[in-house]
Amino acid sequence: MSTIKLNQQLKRLEIKEFEIENQIVFNYFDNLSANERDEKLLRAIYIGVLALMEDRISSFLAKTNNELGTELESLKMIFEMKKELFYKSTIKGSLAEDDIAEFLNNYFLEKRLKDRAFLTGNTAGNIPKNKTGDIVCEVNGSSDLKIAIECKFDKSIRFGEIENKEIFTRKTDTAWSQLIETQANRDSKVSLIVLDISLVDNSILKNFDNVGFIPGVGFVAIINSQKGDYSNLSIAYMLARDIALNSKEIELDKDILAMIVNRIIKDINEILSIKSLVMNNIENNKAILKQLEKSILLMDFNQEYLKRFLNVGTLTKKDLLDFYMADDVKDKYKLIEKDINEI
Numbered sequence: 001m002s003t004i005k006l007n008q009q010l011k012r013l014e015i016k017e018f019e020i021e022n023q024i025v026f027n028y029f030d031n032l033s034a035n036e037r038d039e040k041l042l043r044a045i046y047i048g049v050l051a052l053m054e055d056r057i058s059s060f061l062a063k064t065n066n067e068l069g070t071e072l073e074s075l076k077m078i079f080e081m082k083k084e085l086f087y088k089s090t091i092k093g094s095l096a097e098d099d100i101a102e103f104l105n106n107y108f109l110e111k112r113l114k115d116r117a118f119l120t121g122n123t124a125g126n127i128p129k130n131k132t133g134d135i136v137c138e139v140n141g142s143s144d145l146k147i148a149i150e151c152k153f154d155k156s157i158r159f160g161e162i163e164n165k166e167i168f169t170r171k172t173d174t175a176w177s178q179l180i181e182t183q184a185n186r187d188s189k190v191s192l193i194v195l196d197i198s199l200v201d202n203s204i205l206k207n208f209d210n211v212g213f214i215p216g217v218g219f220v221a222i223i224n225s226q227k228g229d230y231s232n233l234s235i236a237y238m239l240a241r242d243i244a245l246n247s248k249e250i251e252l253d254k255d256i257l258a259m260i261v262n263r264i265i266k267d268i269n270e271i272l273s274i275k276s277l278v279m280n281n282i283e284n285n286k287a288i289l290k291q292l293e294k295s296i297l298l299m300d301f302n303q304e305y306l307k308r309f310l311n312v313g314t315l316t317k318k319d320l321l322d323f324y325m326a327d328d329v330k331d332k333y334k335l336i337e338k339d340i341n342e343i
Contacts, residue, residue, distance in 0.1 A: 096153045096225065097134045100194055103230045104137065104237065114141045115241070117149075125185035132178065133186035137237070139244055147240050148188035150178045153196045153225075159203040161214075175204055179218035189244040191218035192236055196225050210272065211236045211265050215258040235268055286340050293336045301329045 005014040029037055097119055104117040117137045124131055135149040152173070160174020175193055183191035195204065200222055204212075210232045212220035221236035223229060239261060305323050309315055315323065322328070 096151045099225065100151055100233065101135050103233065107234055115139055116141055126187055127185045130185050133182040136186050136188065139241060145244055146186060146188040147190050147192060147237065147244055148182045148186035149192045149194060150182045151194045152178060153199050155199045155201055158201050159207055175220055176214065176217055179214065183218065189247065190240040192221060192240050193218065194221050194223060194233055197222055198226060210269050213258065213261045213265060215254040231272065239264065286343065289340055290337055294333055297329050297332055301326060
């Protein structure tokens with residue numbers, strides 16, 4: 001009798017007497033607290049179902065099931081699934097918030113800052129029933145000085161500057177509205193909205209490529225989560241932090257402030273472009289070096305067997321097999337490749 005029952009009336013999946021014996025699954029849940037396990041199990045089932053629905057991932061799973069068996073390859077598979085599902089599932093928002101909060105806290109430790117990033121979860125803020133402002137950062141650990149962050153991995157979010165605001169149309173979230181709402185709802189000194197490069201609307205890209213500043217409103221940071229690149233977030237945060245720490249209760253000339261901040265952002269973006277070019281050159285040179293090393297290994301290998309053949313006039317069946325398989329070359333190349341990747 002099947003352990004799975006479908007309740008058609010309630011549209012519910014019911015499972016009883018369910019057990020699974022798998023070391024990776026056990027280790028994962030063993031490292032969670034008891035009150036986290038139910039939520040993570042539901043998420044795991046949801047992600048797994050989505051994976052099975054995706055043809056590309058299904059074929060990938062079928063291939064790895066036959067060819068791969070080590071825990072390392074299983075972890076690779078999980079990483080690839082996470083990337084694939086991130087852009088296709090409705091849970092990408094909460095996953096993004098977790099990753100961003102974790103990145104910020106690691107960044108604070110690295111820079112030896114006393115700042116702390118907290119997820120607000122489903123907690124409402126100053127505005128009744130309003131949960132805008134996914135992350136609150138306490139500057140220098142002070143609850144009286146906060147930077148609030150809204151994560152919007154949603155292509156429907158437009159720029160929404162006030163000059164083009166249509167008052168009588170249906171309400172939609174925009175970068176402007178979310179920044180203002182975040183600051184008001186979380187009582188923060190500065191607000192920041194984080195968007196992903198693969199899910200950002202063109203109206204925002206027309207105004208900002210990487211980091212943007214809207215005077216009197218807040219900062220925009222466009223990250224690349226698929227590549228694990230959160231550098232624009234750290235830039236935007238540190239600029240927001242400077243404003244939060246140094247702003248005084250005086251009337252600021254917003255035009256001059258905008259000019260200075262935008263100049264800083266422009267110069268930082270130029271540095272990032274140079275860094276990107278350097279990194280690309282490094283990767284290209286690594287690829288060339290790998291190919292050269294591979295060719296040298298093959299020349300040495302072929303030369304060795306040519307000498308053996310010329311000395312004896314033939315090759316044994318074992319020699320022919322070794323020459324055909326060339327396992328010795330593969331093993332040597334793996335070690336060389338590892339050394340090159342660590343450069």
